[in-house]
Amino acid sequence: xxxxxxxxxxxxxxxxxxxxxxxxxxxxxxxxxxxxxxxxxxxxxxxxxxxxxxxxxxxxxxxxxxxxxxxxxxxxxxxxxxxxxxxxxxxxxxxxxxxxxxxxxxxxxxxxxxxxxxxxxxxxxxxxxxxxxxxxxxxxxxxxxxxxxxxxxxxxxxxxxxxxxxxxxxxxxxxxxxxxxxxxxxxxxxxxxxxxxxxxxxxxxxxxxxxxxxxxxxxxxxxxxxxxxxxxxxxxxxxxxxxxxxxxxxxxxxxxxxxxxxxxxxxxxxxxxxxxxxxxxxxxxxxxxxxxxxxxxxxxxxxxxxxxxxxxxxxxxxxxxxxxxxxxxxxxxxxxxxxxxxxxxxxxxxxxxxxxxxxxxxxxxxxxxxx
Amino acid sequence: xxxxxxxxxxxxxxxxxxxxxxxxxxxxxxxxxxxxxxxxxxxxxxxxxxxxxxxxxxxxxxxxxxxxxxxxxxxxxxxxxxxxxxxxxxxxxxxxxxxxxxxxxxxxxxxxxxxxxxxxxxxxxxxxxxxxxxxxxxxxxxxxxxxxxxxxxxxxxxxxxxxxxxxxxxxxxxxxxxxxxxxxxxxxxxxxxxxxxxxxxxxxxxxxxxxxxxxxxxxxxxxxxxxxxxxxxxxxxxxxxxxxxxxxxxxxxxxxxxxxxxx
Numbered sequence: 129x130x131x132x133x134x135x136x137x138x139x140x141x142x143x144x145x146x147x148x149x150x151x152x153x154x155x156x157x158x159x160x161x162x163x164x165x166x167x168x169x170x171x172x173x174x175x176x177x178x179x180x181x182x183x184x185x186x187x188x189x190x191x192x193x194x195x196x197x198x199x200x201x202x203x204x205x206x207x208x209x210x211x212x213x214x215x216x217x218x219x220x221x222x223x224x225x226x227x228x229x230x231x232x233x234x235x236x237x238x239x240x241x242x243x244x245x246x247x248x249x250x251x252x253x254x255x256x257x258x259x260x261x262x263x264x265x266x267x268x269x270x271x272x273x274x275x276x277x278x279x280x281x282x283x284x285x286x287x288x289x290x291x292x293x294x295x296x297x298x299x300x301x302x303x304x305x306x307x308x309x310x311x312x313x314x315x316x317x318x319x320x321x322x323x324x325x326x327x328x329x330x331x332x333x334x335x336x337x338x339x340x341x342x343x344x345x346x347x348x349x350x351x352x353x354x355x356x357x358x359x360x361x362x363x364x365x366x367x368x369x370x371x372x373x374x375x376x377x378x379x380x381x382x383x384x385x386x387x388x389x390x391x392x393x394x395x396x397x398x399x400x401x402x403x404x405x406x407x408x409x410x411x412x413x414x415x416x417x418x419x420x421x422x423x424x425x426x427x428x429x430x431x432x433x434x435x436x437x438x439x440x441x442x443x444x445x446x447x448x449x450x451x452x453x454x455x456x457x458x459x460x461x462x463x464x465x466x467x468x469x470x471x472x473x474x475x476x477x478x479x480x481x482x483x484x485x486x487x488x489x490x491x492x493x494x495x496x497x498x499x
Numbered sequence: 500x501x502x503x504x505x506x507x508x509x510x511x512x513x514x515x516x517x518x519x520x521x522x523x524x525x526x527x528x529x530x531x532x533x534x535x536x537x538x539x540x541x542x543x544x545x546x547x548x549x550x551x552x553x554x555x556x557x558x559x560x561x562x563x564x565x566x567x568x569x570x571x572x573x574x575x576x577x578x579x580x581x582x583x584x585x586x587x588x589x590x591x592x593x594x595x596x597x598x599x600x601x602x603x604x605x606x607x608x609x610x611x612x613x614x615x616x617x618x619x620x621x622x623x624x625x626x627x628x629x630x631x632x633x634x635x636x637x638x639x640x641x642x643x644x645x646x647x648x649x650x651x652x653x654x655x656x657x658x659x660x661x662x663x664x665x666x667x668x669x670x671x672x673x674x675x676x677x678x679x680x681x682x683x684x685x686x687x688x689x690x691x692x693x694x695x696x697x698x699x700x701x702x703x704x705x706x707x708x709x710x711x712x713x714x715x716x717x718x719x720x721x722x723x724x725x726x727x728x729x730x731x732x733x734x735x736x737x738x739x740x741x742x743x744x745x746x747x748x749x750x751x752x753x754x755x756x757x758x759x760x761x762x
Contacts, residue, residue: 179668181664181668200667201664201667201668202667202668202669202670202671202672203670206668207668207669208665208668210661210664210665212658212661214661214662214664214665215662215665216662216665216666216680216684217662217684218683218684218686219683227666227669227671228669228670231669231670231671231672231675232670275665275669276669279669279670
């Protein structure tokens with residue numbers, strides 16, 4: 129079962145702290161949505177509003193077109209996969225998974241059969257008689273998923289479910305989660321602060337910060353064409369080059385940056401309301417710096433000196449000091465085969481299509497690693 | 500070297516003296532319950548099981564023993580149910596003045612049994628309730644409820660709160676959460692509270708004495724036997740009472756505390 133979700137102007141205030149500030153979001157039936165943001169950004173609060181564990185100070189939550197305002201968690205078409213799994217320690221895995229069906233007055237034989245089907249789906253059929261404390265973290269995770277899916281919810285809410293797993297297991301569980309979501313077709317709303325996890329599993333990512341939605345879109349869009357400075361830096365390493373918006377002409381726009389004047393397509397602008405003279409920032413991913421030789425459109429920011437470099441397997445990561453603005457440190461990813469020597473000079477060349485222009489200036493001109 | 504050996508001897512002596520002080524009365528009680536003679540005092544004249552035979556043949560003692568078991572199990576069950584409900588309410592919901600309420604629930608622990616018994620006695624008089632095993636049981640609920648509440652409340656953590664939340668999320672009503680999730684999950688501490696409560700009720704004298712009339716519990720019956728002087732039979736009864744308490748504590752230790760430690 130699956131259903132669309134509609135959040136309209138949801139605000140949640142705790143005392144004098146605004147956890148959610150007038151948030152609106154439309155989720156389609158069967159979508160895998162990831163709420164992404166740093167701790168305290170309001171993503172878990174938003175999830176709790178959907179599950180009914182909190183009620184909004186103002187605004188509405190609709191699931192399948194029905195207002196959830198006065199519906200308690202037990203009556204909502206949602207179930208939650210909790211961060212600490214919250215399995216029932218005194219019950220076998222079979223009884224854990226069958227619990228929701230028991231509450232719905234499904235007969236014993238039927239609910240046990242269903243529970244075993246779901247345990248089979250998550251690869252734990254042979255452990256149906258075990259107790260949760262006999263399992264590893266990843267296995268408990270799977271049981272929690274099976275238990276939440278057993279009642280065929282319209283919407284499954286996942287509260288940082290992979291947070292406690294080690295990296296390898298987390299990657300594996302991400303693949304499984306995504307495959308299972310596609311199989312059952314249920315709408316998944318997943319909370320995480322790990323942008324790689326978000327990109328790995330989401331149909332659409334919702335980037336949140338300080339109670340607001342900063343950006344919504346497919347992982348590719350959020351990464352390549354972020355809407356805000358926060359979204360750009362949260363999704364991964366990025367170089368910010370501050371500047372001022374110049375005049376528009378023939379679908380092109382000029383930006384006067386500390387590294388010189390560049391001319392970009394108007395589509396590079398991520399905020400339509402920007403006018404001439406506005407403070408803007410060019411956002412460039414480290415892997416978008418190119419060798420100066422090659423084909424296709426190029427823009428150049430002059431020369432830069434390599435200050436240091438290190439090898440990351442898939443690429444060399446180098447810090448660069450542009451000759452025009454020595455106070456800026458840029459980060460660039462160079463090909464595996466490149467020879468990186470401190471003190472060498474290279475041309476800063478880039479495909480203009482991979483540059484986006486964002487409103488405002490970053491707090492600092494140094495481009496530190498994204499949080 | 501000498502001083503270290505001396506301190507070793509001293510610490511062993513202290514250890515023996517300490518355990519002697521605690522257990523000698525019990526050893527004497529049990530030893531002279533086997534006394535072949537009319538007086539449970541030294542010298543020990545040889546072993547016999549005759550006094551135990553007399554105890555089991557004594558219908559008044561046997562009915563007192565039955566009464567004691569009934570009161571202990573009944574009052575402990577009620578104290579555990581009430582204690583669990585109170586702990587669940589105070590641990591899981593925002594209640595007005597919850598700190599004060601917790602204090603009030605535990606406060607009777609600090610009041611002496613004599614005062615509680617006198618208070619209950621005048622209350623029952625005033626209400627026109629005649630004394631019986633029921634009034635004794637009520638008295639034991641009063642003294643054991645604070646204990647049960649404190650033990651069960653202490654075991655309710657935030658981790659279990661999330662598990663209860665999961666049950667609610669899966670469609671469980673509040674009473675189903677309590678009976679199918681919280682109570683089974685907290686069973687080790689509930690059983691610990693129950694067995695401790697049974698032990699206390701089993702041994703309790705003052706309240707049982709003041710709040711009973713015709714049917715009495717075992718400690719009260721032993722007391723009335725003692726009025727006619729010392730007798731190896733009283734030692735035999737005392738040994739049985741002691742044995743039951745030890746058995747209860749052993750069950751508690753082996754079945755519950757072991758299991759919790761393993762988890």
